[in-house]
């Protein structure tokens with residue numbers, strides 16, 4: 001692994017240096033990909049796990065959609081530019097990134113809406129089983145959507161349990177286990193194969209939320225025999241703010257799963273304009289309304305960046321970046337009030353790292369002011385994302401140097417006087 005290139009002192013204690021970080025950047029097989037992105041000068045962007053940056057390809061693809069397809073093609077572009085086929089075209093590209101077959105994925109709506117739609121459809125299929133199981137502290141929308149669903153459907157019960165006990169909730173009344181593969185706060189990562197197998201053992205369906213995994217962690221939904229999945233495209237996939245989300249349904253389940261929200265775009269023949277609903281074949285039936293083409297165009301451009309990228313190299317670099325960050329914080333910020341909130345073992349974490357700090361909000365505001373963009377997650381977490389497509393090892397070095405300075409000088413304290421931002 002690339003971190004081994006750092007200077008090793010005689011007793012085995014490793015000291016990282018700026019020149020070792022520069023050498024790692026020179027040797028990085030993915031280094032050319034940074035050129036694909038427009039990252040502002042002087043900005044160290046460590047929030048690609050929340051909103052990926054603009055790529056040149058996404059910019060060009062949106063420009064073409066506006067200037068040629070919309071301005072000139074007008075409504076003809078649904079056919080001539082195949083706007084109508086865009087959701088499944090994007091789905092096929094995402095399928096490679098999650099280890100699924102191209103016809104098992106489509107793109108639509110938001111992760112929240114897709115989660116509702118799939119979970120509700122699954123509950124109908126799984127009757128008389130009535131229980132949904134999920135993790136306490138799962139991403140809020142997952143908890144809220146499942147709670148709302150359980151209150152909407154008679155007899156359905158939602159059980160939440162702490163991470164270490166969640167699998168104990170599985171029983172022969174469980175319809176569905178819903179988990180987020182990489183936790184949005186801690187970055188702790190489940191063993192997808194093992195957990196999916198546990199759900200299967202009791203006859204429950206497995207629904208993974210892949211929002212913090214896709215584009216950073218290689219996945220094989222096929223190998224794990226996952227039933228259902230949803231995920232975001234505006235994080236590591238760089239699809240743009242509020243970009244449409246994806247839906248995965250394993251091939252053999254597609255004909256059995258009737259969408260909860262049966263919209264006209266999921267109809268077998270939308271332009272027959274029939275009074276009665278007849279679901280389309282395959283995953284396409286989980287479309288609801290008219291796809292937002294501008295958002296999809298941005299996503300199409302951003303997915304081109306992944307073409308030909310070896311996902312194992314991506315993961316290797318992600319692990320090297322997060323490992324370097326954790327080791328550098330240990331080296332440079334000892335005794336400065338930071339407490340690691342992410343697994344130290346790289347095999348059990350995704351591509352971000354979180355630290356607790358009692359004034360985490362103000363520290364992050366000061367970091368942002370100084371050009372190091374991460375984010376804050378209540379009540380006390382500083383969160384730093386290390387997207388391997390464009391983050392350099394020197395970025396990690398510089399970010400830690402600035403963090404050290406902020407903590408030693410206490411310059412973050414001036415942020416107490418500022419009103420809290422709406423989005424943290």
Ligand SMILES: *Cc1c(COP(=O)(O)O)cnc(C)c1O
Nearest residue numbers: 110111112139180184209211232
């Ligand atoms: C970011 C994220 C979401 C976001 O859902 P939206 O509907 O796009 O707002 C959902 N689930 C997880 C686990 C996330 O990390």
